[in-house]
Amino acid sequence: MQIAGSDAKVVAQPDRLDRVKRFDTAELPWLVIALVGLLALAVLPPFLFLILASVHEFELDGSYGALTLDHFQAIMASGKLSTLVLNSAIYSGGSALFALVVGATQAWLAERTDAPWRNWLWFASMISLGVPYVLYIGGWLLFLGKSGPVNALLKPLLDAAVAPVNIYSIPGMIFVEGMIWSPLAFLMLTSVFRNSDASFEEASIMSGASTLTTLRRVTLGMAGPALLAFAMIVFIRASESFEVPALVGIPGSARVLTSTIFQSLHLDMPPNIGEAAAFGVILLVIMTVLLRLYDRMVRNAHRFRTVTGKGFRPRVIALGPLRPVAGLLIVIIPAVVIAIPLSNIIWAALLPYYEPFNLAALGKVTSVNFVKVINSPSFRETIFNTLLLGVVTATVVSVLSGVAGWCLARRRPGSWLIDTLAAMPLVFPAIVLSLAFLEIFVHSGALYGSLTSLAIVSSVAFLPYGLRYGQIGVMQIHPELEEAAALSGARGWVIFLRVIVPLIAPALVSCWLFVFLLAVRAMALILLLVGPDSHVVAVSLFELWQNGAIGEVAALGCIWTAIMTVFSVSFYLVARRTQTPIG
Template sequence: MAMQNTDMSNIAPAMILPGHSRRWAPPPPSVIVLMIILAVLVLPPVAYLIISSLYTTTFLGYFDEFTFAHFTGILDNPRFFANLLNTAIYSVGAAIVAIVIGVVIAWIVERTDTPLRRYMIVVSVVSLGTPHVLYTAAWLLVLGRAGPLNAILMALTGSNQPVFDVYSMVGMILIEGFIWTPLAYLLLSAVLRSSDASLEEASMMSGAGVLQTFLRITLKLCIPGILALMLLVFIRSFESFEVPALVGLPGGVSVITTDIFDAVNSRTPPDYGQSAAFSVILLLLVMILLRWYSRISRHAERYQTITGKGFRPRVIDLGRWRYLTAAILIGFIGLVIVLPVGMVLWASLLPYYDGINAASLTRVTLHNYVLVAQSYSFRSSILNTLIVGVGAATLSSGAAALCAWLVVRRVRGAWLLDQLATLPLIFPSIVLGVAFLQIFLNTPFGLYGTVLSIVIASFVHYLPYGMRYAYTGALQINRELEEASGVAGARTWTTFVRIVVPLLLPPIVTSWLLIFLLSVRAVSMPLLLAGPHSQLVAVTLFDLWSNGQINELAAMGLTWMAFMTVVSVILYILSRRFGLSVH
């Protein structure tokens, strides 16, 4: 499966400047219509965030007086800087955990003859089907007071009390790092796969060992990719919500995203002004980080080693050491899939969870699955989730295909479509949720709390991902095919539908599946926008954990994961068939 550069902040470098024209002329109607639609969807969140952060509101939610009090209140509070430090420590730690494990697994898979290495890609892609809430809950069961880790540590130390406290900064770092480990492996595999192994072979022929070659040659060649990926994981952890909410808050560890959620959901009346101010600060920090990430990614060409005919991907014969590396891969499979899923399965078969012990075997039951099957709320949340996933994926991939084609063909004014379509990239999910919450509360259409509101917000949030794929695919279409269609008498839209769309179908389908997976497992944005009749699976799982209904959560989560695993495998098969990236 071909892995491509994941620099989402630089989706289409060629789009930034419009084409030359000696005489100014207005854009064609199609471009103008798309500009208006995207502007109406993308620009209001920015405007509402800024306005809400700078104005007081009345009891009914209307804007009242201009003020900087929301910002000064945050900056004057020492808790803000303590939580900002917590966010930075948590994000750096998670990035280090993910990168260290990812580098080792990627090197074993791409550079050695270790058995089982071909199955690692399947394991990682299947992890896409696991909602972050379920994955976090699974690791809380593994690392919690009654989990197997503490049972082993208590047996080794003779302690009567749990030795490891998962509800801590260390617990947050480990769980978030484990969540991003499959992504780190996938992207670092792409870096190693596109690097010429001849330099490593030359090192070993000169007498260097495998480990010395790995440390002095392989790692140095991968420095740009490692740094860029580390910053990417740092950014995603910086704006994450699930682990801070489920692990940090019970342990008294707060970060910026939980401060935003607290200002909206845990106060009466909700403090939308302060949540907007928090969101603006987080937005500015993410913009700076994305800019830095873009600069690092652009310098990667300094370390390119693919030079044309001389490029030959090779693997290292490890001899007897391949059994050790095979054991490491088995450990990776256990870490990513077997251990967390096994704990969820075990919890789903018990009437109440009290750890792993022999007495629990007598209480094994399928009652939780019966409850899930008979639950109207579960069936409703599944339907709502599918509607959101299908709606967001269809709108994002469809709009992106049209915009990307217009941009690649340098249609007059299309460069602005690129800017509007990629702007949502700077929004962390919870920040975009706060922005749309403000919009839907202040519109007369009654959108707040509906499934349609979540579809609209998800469409805007994932539109840059659709542009990423569609633009790459559109670049590969030769203009001569469209010119031949025009010579044959076809109109522009006929050419787009009959010629361009079929050729763009592989990236469109793959982006559709990816956006579907991302939108159905999101929590922070739907958690702010969902109403009583628009609950999603991920939100329901979050509520079940918050209410202490661990066993129902496990049964519901495992059922949903089985379905999402099928979708993930389809994504993998399509990406292999068409040579497309899944990230």
């Protein structure tokens, strides 16, 4: 009997191992196929539009005309091409570095140290993401502009004839773009630092390394792939951004590649999107190369797996005498990132017309802008639509990111296809994506002009960001946990839902909130697609801003920022109660 029993065990073992293997290969192709199908459906039509738009002339009625390479030639021929390329590289690289340094410092302080008031960093980032885009850039221009308080203060001090700080320059552009991205860097990197295993750091310190060496060689070393992934996103987005190069760069004749394209878009009637599309194609090529490089670098990603089966215990580092310095940083960084633009916005909202801060203007303070905004008949509908758009987009992106991130991090067969498809929207200039989807939705019956159509476009546009969350989340989890589950008899979906999802929950929750905040403030992306029943806040703000109602823009901006803050804080509290720490 006994012998028979042990025989049975011997037979059972290969069966289970088999199941592990099957789980790896046989059960997943359909998942990969389904994902690839879904992504292809969402991404390939605008991709096709991008390619076609880049090699066609446009007829008067907007249809394609003759084939042409003029759009590419126009980019190549744009005067000082090498200067523009260099400027673009400096601007994009600088912005990525700036955002990364500010964001990573905050994330490390918040997650891995005992620095005082570190929870405030989280709120500060939420608030700053809630500030509408046009107001954020505008706030900085007013603060650092020729007539702004900084120059007003420095001019007599330095006895300068002209304003000493010139925001309308490449460094100015890097500063503003970096500022825009730093809260995102913070949010993306907190989950990375949270999940990194403190035992490596302890081992390093035990072996005699200083805190700084440990930070440099162990903490940052382990966060390497995540830092790189984020830097890449900012680099690509900054390379193709129009707003900062236009509003900050062009007035000071600080030009990058997109400035020329932006100008030709706004000097033509109808806007000639051929050049923008051609630029998108060039970026697509560059991004493919970057992604390949990145892929090669994270091929050894197992080195970075820090959540293993042997107990997962992130622990904070005692800063000791450095604690007050950290506290100071925690006060200063959010003050710069949010308090300055935010106070400028509140100031603007309280005045009948905008003027730089001065004591005499205090007498003019009024609530008229708030009254006007709140009494606007479309106020409630607009706010409701925007919240709904954000919730739907964030949910769709988070679910897709979790599943796709798993396939990617575990390098399932065909996962490169998922990666390529899901990353593509990164390089679509918003204005091209918007026009592409206009062409698609106008042929699609009821979707045209609906809130659903806005949610679809936003989901496509923000998937690449969500995916990084999912991928990084899974990458940090050692497959031995899944193998253990498989050995214990669990099947693919069960493993995903009961092992992976709980472990990457913090990353997915952050992903949700992050995408939500991005989706509700995207403007250029949906401007063309809004219909009579889908008015949203970002577009109303843009309209008010274009028409000089600065006070009302600022008032609506304040109300919106307040709603976003309440929303984010409730979200944070609920997550904490359900013991899902947010990154």
